[in-house]
Amino acid sequence: MEFTVYLAPKGFTNELIYELGDVAEVVDRLVFAPGPPRPVAWAQNIWLNPQRIQIESISDGANKLKALQRNWSLWSVRHNRRARLIEEQLPAVRSKPVAIGTPPPRSPLGAWTLLERDVIVASPSCSSPFPHGEVQFMENKIDPPNRAYLKLWELFTLLEAAPKAESVCLDLGGSPGGWTWVLASLGCKVLTVDKAPLEPRIENMPGVDYRMLSAFALDPREVGPVDWLFCDVACYPDRLWRLVDRWRTFGKVRNFVCTLKFQGPTDHETAAKFWAFPGSRLVHLFNNKHELTWVLLDKEEFPSFAPEQPDTGGADAANLGEFGMPVDEA
Numbered sequence: 557m558e559f560t561v562y563l564a565p566k567g568f569t570n571e572l573i574y575e576l577g578d579v580a581e582v583v584d585r586l587v588f589a590p591g592p593p594r595p596v597a598w599a600q601n602i603w604l605n606p607q608r609i610q611i612e613s614i615s616d617g618a619n620k621l622k623a624l625q626r627n628w629s630l631w632s633v634r635h636n637r638r639a640r641l642i643e644e645q646l647p648a649v650r651s652k653p654v655a656i657g658t659p660p661p662r663s664p665l666g667a668w669t670l671l672e673r674d675v676i677v678a679s680p681s682c683s684s685p686f687p688h689g690e691v692q693f694m695e696n697k698i699d700p701p702n703r704a705y706l707k708l709w710e711l712f713t714l715l716e717a718a719p720k721a722e723s724v725c726l727d728l729g730g731s732p733g734g735w736t737w738v739l740a741s742l743g744c745k746v747l748t749v750d751k752a753p754l755e756p757r758i759e760n761m762p763g764v765d766y767r768m769l770s771a772f773a774l775d776p777r778e779v780g781p782v783d784w785l786f787c788d789v790a791c792y793p794d795r796l797w798r799l800v801d802r803w804r805t806f807g808k809v810r811n812f813v814c815t816l817k818f819q820g821p822t823d824h825e826t827a828a829k830f831w832a833f834p835g836s837r838l839v840h841l842f843n844n845k846h847e848l849t850w851v852l853l854d855k856e857e858f859p860s861f862a863p864e865q866p867d868t869g870g871a872d873a874a875n876l877g878e879f880g881m882p883v884d885e886a
């Protein structure tokens with residue numbers, strides 16, 4: 557029976573289970589669900605075409621994986637020692653931090669786990685080009701004022717799209733300046749708005765203009781056309797929805813990148829509202845915390861940005877039978 561395996565972001569297995577609805581089995585952060593892959597926000601990686609492979613021995617396991625393809629990455633949840641012995645017989649896959657600005661890896665990368673002593677679950681292809689969706693960068697510990705820039709770089713890397721030099725960017729909730737640092741480094745003209753101050757050396761970067769103001773008090777008509785609106789304001793998602801709605805109604809913003817931040821329980825309802833917005837995408841980045849990133853790109857500028865959106869008609873309720881009931885993350 558067709559099934560899909562989803563790897564939940566660390567600490568957010570329950571969010572993924574909620575989003576999927578019908579789940580057959582949960583093993584650590586691996587969530588098994590019936591049917592073909594579904595677009596979900598709370599997944600770090602999706603095993604797109606997993607298969608159960610019966611193995612006779614360690615060598616047999618390695619040979620069966622190698623017969624499917626070259627590059628494999630192990631997500632070990634059970635029988636760890638035996639799984640590592642199989643892994644040793646496979647070509648080594650290095651997952652080193654990548655330099656900022658490097659395109660995502662191109663070679664096909666599979667993921668596998670030793671589910672039972674003699675059963676491998678393996679998927680030759682995955683949704684993320686990075687091993688287990690772990691987008692690790694060589695960090696710049698000198699120039700940016702915090703690590704928030706990693707979220708933006710991860711998004712630009714995955715989208716293979718970023719603002720061009722001279723683009724007009726609005727960075728709402730931009731203090732202390734991580735995102736503004738990224739945008740100014742790309743040569744953009746950035747208007748940064750926050751109630752808190754911007755770090756002076758970021759404020760002094762060429763192209764940066766800073767206003768100490770509430771993002772909700774900013775009148776779009778005063779700002780004029782914007783190529784990219786970024787919003788990382790610490791606020792409830794329903795308030796962000798109203799802010800985005802205001803700028804959408806204004807009609808002069810070409811691209812949106814906004815963080816939905818959850819304080820306390822995850823607001824699934826508002827998250828679903830964001831993702832239902834035609835042509836947009838909602839994603840949990842590896843560098844996100846208890847938050848999701850919502851992206852809406854201009855179709856003419858980015859014709860290949862055609863995100864799959866959740867099927868609001870409900871998921872296939874087929875039952876895998878051999879799997880048990882969902883459990884909490886280990």
Ligand SMILES: C[S@@+](CC[C@H](N)C(=O)[O-])C[C@H]1O[C@@H](n2cnc3c(N)ncnc32)[C@H](O)[C@@H]1O
Nearest residue numbers: 704729731732733734735752770771788789790
């Ligand atoms: C996570 S921080 C943003 C980090 C920033 N993106 C960076 O890269 O440095 C959230 C920001 O939201 C700001 N904030 C909260 N309420 C705000 C409001 N009403 N208007 C503008 N900024 C607000 C906070 O002052 C804080 O700087």
